Amino acid sequence: MQPEKPIVIRKEVVRRGSADEFLKGLWRENPVFVQVLGMCPVLAVTNSAINALTMGLATAFVLLLSNLLVSCLRHYIPPQVRIATFILIIATFVTVVDYLIQAISLEIHKSLGAFISLIVVNCLILGRAEAFASRNSIGRSLLDALGMGAGFTFALLCMGGVREILGGGTLFGVALFADNYQPWVVMILPSGGFFTLGAWLLLFNRIKQRQQRKQPRLQARLQEMGSEQ
Amino acid sequence: MKIIASDKQPAWIVYRALVGVGLVCALMIVSVFLLTLSAIEKNRSEALAQAIFTVLPGANTKLAFALTGGEHFVVADANTDASDAEAVIHAGYGAHGQLIGVAIEAQGMGYQDTIRILYGYIPDRQVIAGMQVLESKETPGLGSKIETDKSFLKNFSQLDVSLTAEGSAIKNAIVAVKPGQKTEPWEIDGITGATISSKAVAGILRASTRRWIPLVQRHLQVFHAAGEAHSDS
Numbered sequence: 048m049q050p051e052k053p054i055v056i057r058k059e060v061v062r063r064g065s066a067d068e069f070l071k072g073l074w075r076e077n078p079v080f081v082q083v084l085g086m087c088p089v090l091a092v093t094n095s096a097i098n099a100l101t102m103g104l105a106t107a108f109v110l111l112l113s114n115l116l117v118s119c120l121r122h123y124i125p126p127q128v129r130i131a132t133f134i135l136i137i138a139t140f141v142t143v144v145d146y147l148i149q150a151i152s153l154e155i156h157k158s159l160g161a162f163i164s165l166i167v168v169n170c171l172i173l174g175r176a177e178a179f180a181s182r183n184s185i186g187r188s189l190l191d192a193l194g195m196g197a198g199f200t201f202a203l204l205c206m207g208g209v210r211e212i213l214g215g216g217t218l219f220g221v222a223l224f225a226d227n228y229q230p231w232v233v234m235i236l237p238s239g240g241f242f243t244l245g246a247w248l249l250l251f252n253r254i255k256q257r258q259q260r261k262q263p264r265l266q267a268r269l270q271e272m273g274s275e276q
Numbered sequence: 277m278k279i280i281a282s283d284k285q286p287a288w289i290v291y292r293a294l295v296g297v298g299l300v301c302a303l304m305i306v307s308v309f310l311l312t313l314s315a316i317e318k319n320r321s322e323a324l325a326q327a328i329f330t331v332l333p334g335a336n337t338k339l340a341f342a343l344t345g346g347e348h349f350v351v352a353d354a355n356t357d358a359s360d361a362e363a364v365i366h367a368g369y370g371a372h373g374q375l376i377g378v379a380i381e382a383q384g385m386g387y388q389d390t391i392r393i394l395y396g397y398i399p400d401r402q403v404i405a406g407m408q409v410l411e412s413k414e415t416p417g418l419g420s421k422i423e424t425d426k427s428f429l430k431n432f433s434q435l436d437v438s439l440t441a442e443g444s445a446i447k448n449a450i451v452a453v454k455p456g457q458k459t460e461p462w463e464i465d466g467i468t469g470a471t472i473s474s475k476a477v478a479g480i481l482r483a484s485t486r487r488w489i490p491l492v493q494r495h496l497q498v499f500h501a502a503g504e505a506h507s508d509s
Contacts, residue, residue, distance in 0.1 A: 123289075123292065124297075125290050125293055128290055143304060146312040150316050236418075
């Protein structure tokens with residue numbers, strides 16, 4: 048039995064690995080709630096759910112395409128000029144997104160203001176290009192970008208949803224409460240962004256702590272089961 | 277990986293990377309720009325046309341006029357240089373080519389950034405009949421009420437800008453007053469929580485009407501004539 052076992056384990060690890068590549072960005076290494084990256088758009092454009100969603104999707108789109116291109120070119124980019132090349136690639140896709148959003152809706156473009164151009168300097172995107180896409184295969188880089196992009200969009204939606212509901216009494220522009228609801232205007236203002244982010248970080252850290260406390264017990268149970276066998 | 281690991285790079289490899297990536301990026305940007313250009317221009321002109329017809333109730337066709345030499349209005353077409361946006365105003369016409377009014381763009385400093393507005397002037401009654409914010413970055417939920425607050429926007433459905441007898445100046449300059457204290461037709465009721473932004477809108481209108489209304493009133497004949505010629509053709 049001994050020689051067969053490691054092979055089984057390795058197969059499992061690899062299979063879980065590619066699904067994990069996607070899921071890690073969504074939850075365990077969430078760019079906003081765990082890595083606390085890209086705070087400028089997180090705080091600034093999450094005053095409504097639709098702004099948050101658009102910003103999240105735009106960032107995810109740039110992340111996906113720049114990870115793809117960086118991963119494709121990773122053997123041709125010498126380390127001396129890698130940052131310059133990555134920024135060039137990212138800036139290109141941001142410009143592309145900027146034009147696309149203007150073509151789709153001027154209204155949304157107006158409400159996102161300068162923040163679309165600022166995706167260029169979102170450290171999440173350069174971080175993934177540098178730390179992941181430049182060292183991994185195209186497939187894995189795409190999965191990583193999809194997961195991180197989805198995680199970023201999810202986090203922005205969490206922020207924008209809470210702020211819009213409390214600060215405006217609406218979600219995606221649909222009124223949720225009766226007319227006599229007094230919105231907490233502070234939640235739409237910059238300070239509300241910090242309150243909401245703080246609350247979400249608190250929640251995420253609490254969940255993480257509880258999981259970590261469970262981990263040793265789970266391993267102990269597994270060991271017990273192993274020794275029983 | 278092999279290339280990245282080594283420290284000694286021949287110069288041409290570095291050039292190849294930068295020039296190659298630069299070329300690919302340039303190609304992408306230019307193609308997307310060309311592909312989206314028509315859609316973006318369509319969106320822009322639709323937004324402007326919609327704003328013009330909103331501030332000039334009853335109008336359904338429009339003509340752009342460019343101010344040349346500070347004193348003469350000419351119908352602006354594709355050949356006219358429209359680089360200075362404030363020097364182009366739009367006249368709105370009714371179904372039979374009769375002049376309804378003139379839509380004028382104006383801008384000025386708000387609380388956070390420049391506010392750009394469009395207002396409609398009705399020469400017959402010498403009033404402003406509508407105002408729409410084209411661009412503003414005012415605080416969401418507070419200053420942004422200048423775009424959405426219904427009672428504030430109602431101020432601009434009948435705002436008096438009548439001229440003095442000789443027609444060279446506005447009789448009563450537009451002023452913003454505290455919410456609910458409007459008594460004169462040239463006053464604007466401010467918004468609670470958006471005091472600075474609503475005062476800014478009043479200030480922008482005051483400055484713009486001082487410059488444009490006497491000028492438009494002096495050249496009314498040009499706008500009337502262009503409308504008749506346009507409806508005949």
